Amino acid sequence: xxxxxxxxxxxxxxxxxxxxxxxxxxxxxxxxxxxxxxxxxxxxxxxxxxxxxxxxxxxxxxxxxxxxxxxxxxxxxxxxxxxxxxxxxxxxxxxxxxxxxxxxxxxxxxxxxxxxxxxxxxxxxxxxxxxxxxxxxxxxxxxxxxxxxxxxxxxxxxxxxxxxxxxxxxxxxxxxxxxxxxxxxxxxxxxxxxxxxxxxxxxxxxxxxxxxxxxxxxxxxxxxxxxxxxxxxxxxxxxxxxxxxxxxxxxxxxxxxxxxxxxxxxxxxxxxxxxxxxxxxxxxxxxxxxxxxxxxxxxxxxxxxxxxxxxxxxxxxxxxxxxxxxxxxxxxxxxxx
Numbered sequence: 001x002x003x004x005x006x007x008x009x010x011x012x013x014x015x016x017x018x019x020x021x022x023x024x025x026x027x028x029x030x031x032x033x034x035x036x037x038x039x040x041x042x043x044x045x046x047x048x049x050x051x052x053x054x055x056x057x058x059x060x061x062x063x064x065x066x067x068x069x070x071x072x073x074x075x076x077x078x079x080x081x082x083x084x085x086x087x088x089x090x091x092x093x094x095x096x097x098x099x100x101x102x103x104x105x106x107x108x109x110x111x112x113x114x115x116x117x118x119x120x121x122x123x124x125x126x127x128x129x130x131x132x133x134x135x136x137x138x139x140x141x142x143x144x145x146x147x148x149x150x151x152x153x154x155x156x157x158x159x160x161x162x163x164x165x166x167x168x169x170x171x172x173x174x175x176x177x178x179x180x181x182x183x184x185x186x187x188x189x190x191x192x193x194x195x196x197x198x199x200x201x202x203x204x205x206x207x208x209x210x211x212x213x214x215x216x217x218x219x220x221x222x223x224x225x226x227x228x229x230x231x232x233x234x235x236x237x238x239x240x241x242x243x244x245x246x247x248x249x250x251x252x253x254x255x256x257x258x259x260x261x262x263x264x265x266x267x268x269x270x271x272x273x274x275x276x277x278x279x280x281x282x283x284x285x286x287x288x289x290x291x292x293x294x295x296x297x298x299x300x301x302x303x304x305x306x307x308x309x310x311x312x313x314x315x316x317x318x319x320x321x322x323x324x325x326x327x328x329x330x331x332x333x334x335x336x337x
Contacts, residue, residue, distance in 0.1 A: 006217075010030055012047060015060075034078065040247075044080055049089050050097060083108055113149075147185045150182050158188055163192050183213070201229060217229065220232050225288060236248050
């Protein structure tokens with residue numbers, strides 16, 4: 001393989017880093033810049049997908065429909081994508097997104113729960129959308145087990161199935177093994193979505209390319225949950241050094257990063273101690289801010305909360321467990337255990 005398709009998720013996964021506070025004007029500017037640089041797919045929605053704006057996951061500043069309409073208006077030849085986690089988003093959310101002009105639906109489940117994606121992948125196909133399966137926390141199962149889940153998504157009609165390193169916990173070899181298994185066992189395309197908690201997101205993405213991955217995700221300046229995602233502009237520049245451009249201009253992305261995106265969150269992308277522990281413990285990236293807040297509220301270390309969450313195998317959608325863990329740790333510290 002000599003090329004790949006890039007999906008930029010700055011305006012979805014990057015939303016975690018801004019507490020879901022993107023404005024219509026910011027969405028327009030980022031989409032306009034990405035489309036001009038040659039990025040073919042641009043994901044826009046709350047960090048936790050359609051319907052994510054809530055007490056549980058944090059409220060968006062702007063109504064999701066207004067952000068999607070702005071993105072579609074600026075997209076030119078690019079497709080606008082949305083993420084949907086069954087149970088957070090519902091089928092009506094997907095219908096509304098399609099009516100606005102979205103072209104790609106990315107349906108995400110935990111890596112052992114592909115079966116709950118069947119209705120939503122099927123609906124996406126009925127609506128004429130490209131349907132993509134997203135197997136989150138893919139580090140938690142073996143390559144062979146992940147392939148079995150991916151086969152289910154393929155059978156439901158997925159055009160591509162993603163290996164998703166939601167916790168930023170994979171090594172390069174971990175990711176390559178999972179991508180290789182899916183490439184060997186599926187007829188559909190395979191994607192990779194990497195987080196940077198161990199500082200390996202670009203390496204994972206490039207290693208996955210060498211295994212034949214068809215689609216790769218990134219976020220401008222690495223915006224995202226935890227320590228962030230694979231930085232789009234860094235990935236594109238690194239692959240361009242190998243002669244692999246996928247029709248994307250790296251210098252346009254550099255200008256977009258410095259001129260538009262970096263001013264929105266200048267300190268994002270630092271792998272601080274808590275973000276590193278997220279990757280080490282294998283904990284869902286969006287738990288970072290929840291754990292920090294619980295740490296301050298109950299007087300226990302964020303690190304201890306994250307390590308305990310990792311020991312318990314807590315997954316996305318179980319954010320309420322963070323409070324339970326923090327209370328238990330506080331009680332232990334006070335000698336109540």
